[in-house]
Amino acid sequence: MPGYGWISLTTDYGLSDGFVAACHGVVARLAPAVRVLDVTHLVPPGDLGRGAAVLAQTVVDLPPAVHVAVVDPGVGTARRGVALQTPGGLLVGPDNGLLCWAADALGGTERAVELTNSDWHAATVSHTFHGRDVFAPVAARLALGAEFADAGPSVDPASLVRLPDPVVGSGPGWLAAEVLSVDHFGNVQLAAPASALDGLGAALLVEGVPARRAATFGDVPSGALAVLADSAGRVALAVNGGRADALLSLVTGQVLRIADAS
Known part of the structure; x- marks a missing residue:
């Protein structure tokens, strides 16, 4: 099969240890001409939802690539290692729900394999x-054009682990949605699409806290809460010059309610 000039890496490994460098090193030894893009290595440890959301929202902006994602609290257990083929690239990582939203964003899983070919893994x-x-050496071989089917036996895409669909609900003058992620700036991304704001007015209450509809952060006074569409096309909460997550004491997975203030 054709190869790829890029491998992307998304992990919860952090930056204070050598884990990321070790993965880079494996790719550099096996496929020195393939370039590596670091999406992030600061996913909160074990936070599959955050990792899946970041991956899914980023892969659409990257060149065709082999996307390696590792947020893997079940490492070493019976959970499968898999590779997924999509119209927009390949995904490699644990079968724990981390990959499927990104596969959807890249056009859907066409084929999947379990990574059981030990010849493609490290010697130990x-x-x-x-x-x-496992994942870095498999990705390097796939980027070099190795046959996808040689990575291991086929897996029914319907059997892949999926994360639960985030909670989203709405009615006249209100919207309820799950917190999908919180970014570096404290901006809170909700699972609801930006179009869910169409039925709401300009003055809002977010869990009882006054807020206003806005197009960008500076449309509200300093320290005020804004409800807006983010760069991924989802409903987001932001504080001009502050952190929305701190103001509202929100965490990933929490469901919050936005309602007209009138």
Whole structure:
């Protein structure tokens, strides 16, 4: 199969250890001409929802690539390692729900395989570091054009683990939605599409806190809460010059209510 000039990496490994460099090193040794894009390595440890959301919202802006994602609290257990083929690229990582939203964003899973071909893995596979010993070497071989089917046996795409669909509900003058992620700036992304704001007015209450509809952060006074459409086309909450997550004491997975203030 044709190869790829890029591999992307999304993990919860952090930046204070050598884990990310080790994955880069594996790719550099096996496929030195393939370039690596670091999406993020600061996914909160074990936060599958945050990792899945970041991955799904980023892959559409990247060149065709082999996308490696590792947020893997079940590493070393019976959970499968998989590779997914989509119209927009390949995905490699644990079968724990992390990959499927990104696969959807890239056009849907056409084929899937379980990564059981030990010839494609490190000579010794650690029970706790499959990013280095399984996923990175598999991704490097796929980027070089190795046959997708040679990575391991076929998997029914319908059997892949999926994260639960986020909660979204609405009615006259109100919207309820799950917190999908919180970014570096404290902006809160909700699972609802931006179009869900169409039925709401300009003056709002977010869990009882006054807010206003806005197009950007500076449309509200300093310290005020804005409800807007973010760059991914979802409803978001932001504080001009502050952090919406702190103001509202929100965490990922929480469901909040936005309602007309009148």
